[in-house]
Amino acid sequence: MKLLLVTDAWEPQTNGVVRTLRNVIGGLRARGVEVTVIEPGAFRTAPCPGYPEIRLVGDPWRIGDIVDRSRPDTIHIATEGPLGLAARTCLVRRGLAFTTSLHTKFPEYVSERLPVPLNWGYAYLRWFHRPSACTLVTTESHRRELAARGIEGMVVWGRGVDTGLFRPMPRAPRTRPRLLYVGRVSVEKNLEAFLELDVEGEKIIVGDGPQRAELERRYPQARWLGYRRGAALARCYADADVFVFPSRTDTFGLVMLEAMACGTPVAAYPVTGPIDVVTPQTGALDEDLSVAVTGALDVDRDACRAHARRCGWRGIADILYENLVPAGAPGRAGPRVRWTGDAA
DSSP states (O other), rough: OEEEEEOOHHHHHHHEEHHHHHHHHHHHHHOOOOEEEEOOGGOOOETTTTTEEEEEEEGGGGGGHHHHHHHSSSEEOOOOOOOHHHHHHHHHHHHOOOOEESSSHHHHHHHSSSSSOHHHHHHHHHHHHTTSOOEESSSSSHHHHHHHHHHOOEOOOOOOOOOTTTTOOOOOOSSOEEEEEOOSSSSTTHHHHHTTTOSSSSSEEEETTTTTHHHHOOOOOEEEEEEHHHHHHHHHHHHEEEEEEEOOSSOOOOHHHHHHHHHHEEEEETTTTHHHOTTTEEEESSSHHHHHHHHHSSSSSHHHEEEEEEEEHHHHHHHHHOOOOOTTTTSSSSSSSSOOSSSO
16 A cells, blocks of 8 residues: 655654654554655745744645645645645545544634634634544544544544654653753743642753743743754753643644653543543642642552553554555545545
């Protein structure tokens, strides 16, 4: 099987969408699927205003020629940005079937930055995903939220974690708890809720983004480490006493699973994402984030690791595989359409 995957989010971006796609592609290739990725690096791009790490494609109309050359058996659109939009337009015009996935609360992110009503963003999502044979979403709670907004044909996808890379390690001595945040340093991540916490502990931030200069200036007592990847990132997780996840707009929060795999419990708000990922055995949820941090300090680290070990990437790749549709099949096929073409 030849899969064409279209995504606006790709390396060198560092985020959960890119990590998810990388791991899923690895799982598909292990099944014998030939995967071609259409991503911004193949086009002329310009930096996203206020977020230069994200590159916006300037000539997305070239995607039609790439589709023709690739001659894929099946097509998946992973994002709703310029590339995803160009792919959707091209495929609908040609009467080709495809699947999509929905990774983020895109309308909320846009509304945080621009004077765009939330309803406009959800109207765009309804329109974008309507012709898809099936739309993969991250969690059951997010599926319910989207269904209430009129989006149909969804399948819950979930997320996985590499428990070989992310694992418990020896921890350095300390006189007070180490509280860790990993992720983008941007307004939608609600990082100030973490930095303002009145709890005993050293606050450590791993990541970068458009708010870093401002927040580092305002909160110099925190440790700002910038990006960490691979084993260096795993060591940060493993050395923390609590992983604090202050976001209210994430659909999953892959970083929470990575922390658990390293034995570190999670403190978060009881919102979409954390309510699907965090249990009393792996962390604490509370509308008062300081209460959640205090509760997470008492969680057994071995239980966190045991939970993460049940969350492999292979099953996530299988869900995408089972819901792919032949590109030549026109129209909506509905959710849970099993591929019936030749495959390894």
